[in-house]
Amino acid sequence: MTALLRAEVLKLRTTRGLYGYLIVLVVLTGLGAAGQVSTAHLFERGDPAFQRDMLSQSTVFAALIALLLGILSVTVEWRHGTITRTFLVTPRRWRVLAAKEINGFLLGVGLAILGLVVAIAVIAPVLSHDSASLHVDGAFAARVAEILLAAALWGALGAGVGTLIQHQTGAIVGAIIWVLVVETLLAALLEWAGWKGIADVLPRHALDALAGHEAGLSTAAGGAVGVAYVVVFAALGFLRVRRQDIT
Amino acid sequence: MIEVESLTKRFGATLAVDDLSFSVSPGTVTGFLGPNGAGKSTTLRAILGLVIPDAGRTRVLGKSYAELGHPFQQVGAILETAEAHPGRSGRNHLRVLATAAGVSRARVDDVLELVGMTEAAGRRVKSYSLGMRQRLALAGALLGDPETLVLDEPANGLDPQGIRWLRDFLRMLAGEGRTVLVSSHVLAEVAQTVDHVVIIHKGRLVRQAAMREMEAMAAGAAVVRSPDAARFASLLNEAGIDAQSMGDGELSVAAPTARVGELAAANGVVLHELTAARATLEDVFLELTGDEAQ
Numbered sequence: 001m002t003a004l005l006r007a008e009v010l011k012l013r014t015t016r017g018l019y020g021y022l023i024v025l026v027v028l029t030g031l032g033a034a035g036q037v038s039t040a041h042l043f044e045r046g047d048p049a050f051q052r053d054m055l056s057q058s059t060v061f062a063a064l065i066a067l068l069l070g071i072l073s074v075t076v077e078w079r080h081g082t083i084t085r086t087f088l089v090t091p092r093r094w095r096v097l098a099a100k101e102i103n104g105f106l107l108g109v110g111l112a113i114l115g116l117v118v119a120i121a122v123i124a125p126v127l128s129h130d131s132a133s134l135h136v137d138g139a140f141a142a143r144v145a146e147i148l149l150a151a152a153l154w155g156a157l158g159a160g161v162g163t164l165i166q167h168q169t170g171a172i173v174g175a176i177i178w179v180l181v182v183e184t185l186l187a188a189l190l191e192w193a194g195w196k197g198i199a200d201v202l203p204r205h206a207l208d209a210l211a212g213h214e215a216g217l218s219t220a221a222g223g224a225v226g227v228a229y230v231v232v233f234a235a236l237g238f239l240r241v242r243r244q245d246i247t
Numbered sequence: 248m249i250e251v252e253s254l255t256k257r258f259g260a261t262l263a264v265d266d267l268s269f270s271v272s273p274g275t276v277t278g279f280l281g282p283n284g285a286g287k288s289t290t291l292r293a294i295l296g297l298v299i300p301d302a303g304r305t306r307v308l309g310k311s312y313a314e315l316g317h318p319f320q321q322v323g324a325i326l327e328t329a330e331a332h333p334g335r336s337g338r339n340h341l342r343v344l345a346t347a348a349g350v351s352r353a354r355v356d357d358v359l360e361l362v363g364m365t366e367a368a369g370r371r372v373k374s375y376s377l378g379m380r381q382r383l384a385l386a387g388a389l390l391g392d393p394e395t396l397v398l399d400e401p402a403n404g405l406d407p408q409g410i411r412w413l414r415d416f417l418r419m420l421a422g423e424g425r426t427v428l429v430s431s432h433v434l435a436e437v438a439q440t441v442d443h444v445v446i447i448h449k450g451r452l453v454r455q456a457a458m459r460e461m462e463a464m465a466a467g468a469a470v471v472r473s474p475d476a477a478r479f480a481s482l483l484n485e486a487g488i489d490a491q492s493m494g495d496g497e498l499s500v501a502a503p504t505a506r507v508g509e510l511a512a513a514n515g516v517v518l519h520e521l522t523a524a525r526a527t528l529e530d531v532f533l534e535l536t537g538d539e540a541q
Contacts, residue, residue: 007347014339015332081328084297085387088324089347091296091313245258246297247289 004099033122046132062115070104070158075168108155150211163237253303265450278441279430286450319348323388333373472520
């Protein structure tokens with residue numbers, strides 16, 4: 001399995017697509033963090049809770065890109081027909097899918113770390129100018145861990161979504177529209193109908209709760225629901241691919 | 248060793264492979280022939296575990312493909328799909344495969360050298376010509392140094408130079424004692440390389456034969472012109488040889504020229520012409536695969 005995982009990482013590293021996404025991630029995260037810091041009051045910026053929330057808000061881009069790259073890691077193989085060679089090397093298909101799930105998970109962690117570094121690089125000089133500092137304590141560390149886990153689950157979820165949908169444009173556009181539009185509208189509708197409990201367990205709501213910028217579920221519950229989504233999509237993807245004809 | 252047993256595969260309403268059975272002996276090069284759409288690719292993909300049969304089964308080296316311990320080191324394959332991500336370099340593509348299959352990186356450079364792609368290996372695959380892509384695919388198939396090779400239309404899209412290179416290459420592989428199953432819709436492409444042929448049409452087996460038999464089928468016919476054509480035709484018929492009048496004293500005879508000449512001399516028949524009407528292998532192939540291929 002480590003060989004397959006290393007192969008997945010190599011696949012990712014050896015195309016230019018990844019680097020484009022990394023640039024987008026750095027730029028968007030930097031702009032987002034700068035926006036939040038500049039619109040906050042001086043006393044807010046020194047507040048530990050503000051600092052943690054600012055990190056949560058700034059890493060939404062890392063989470064979204066983890067989802068997209070997770071999807072792409074699978075759909076690109078169907079799009080270019082390389083899934084044929086992949087399954088020739090590893091005919092036990094579940095092993096390929098498992099490697100892609102783990103790859104998506106690790107990818108999420110890596111992207112979130114990059115997002116956190118950029119966000120901290122933006123806020124640190126401002127705090128220093130304020131003669132304040134970043135409150136690195138237990139709560140801070142816990143929040144960082146939650147942010148990393150949330151992005152990791154987004155990446156793994158992407159691998160499952162890509163395996164299930166396979167059509168690259170359909171999967172990518174569908175995922176973006178769901179996350180940015182459909183889920184928001186659906187949640188508003190559910191809340192209006194008095195079913196906020198259901199809105200809270202929608203995927204973005206649950207994972208945002210885990211990452212600390214959505215009020216609905218507790219962190220632990222958000223994480224549990226997020227894991228459930230990853231497992232369900234991975235299982236559906238496996239069922240789709242298990243006996244699929246690769247032609 | 249490749250075995251196909253009662254393989255049947257349907258895609259929607261289309262019966263792609265229909266109760267097909269044949270086997271490929273170790274150390275032989277077998278041509279897998281049939282017109283386009285005969286079910287060749289589906290059969291090869293079933294052998295490689297990519298297509299799930301509706302009925303029957305396929306085995307490689309005595310096992311189903313998925314049960315092979317190290318499939319990449321046991322069976323190499325070229326299929327009619329893109330080999331690599333267009334944005335990846337040829338070398339990196341092979342490195343990905345080597346990493347996943349547990350093959351050493353040094354072997355990547357070896358196979359690049361073997362197929363003559365060392366210089367182009369650093370370029371992205373999208374810049375490759377069709378011939379280079381086929382070479383890269385062959386490099387991918389040989390990366391694990393497998394004993395058995397399954398090649399689906401490897402000559403497709405190659406220029407004459409590329410086809411010649413491929414032919415020499417296949418002969419080299421055969422010379423090393425590898426088992427090769429190579430598909431084609433053009434018999435001439437593989438005729439000089441293969442020992443056996445498996446011919447299918449509309450998903451069914453038409454014939455499995457040694458190449459020698461195919462050549463014998465192509466060899467035995469003669470054209471005769473004689474002022475005494477009618478009498479000679481009946482003499483030939485008496486000898487159990489089929490002879491048909493083509494008009495104007497010309498006969499088409501289903502026997503080698505030597506035999507026809509001997510009969511003419513023995514019976515004192517004057518011949519104005521005796522030529523071998525050598526049906527090409529292609530003619531035999533077309534005859535066997537019937538209407539659709541013509």
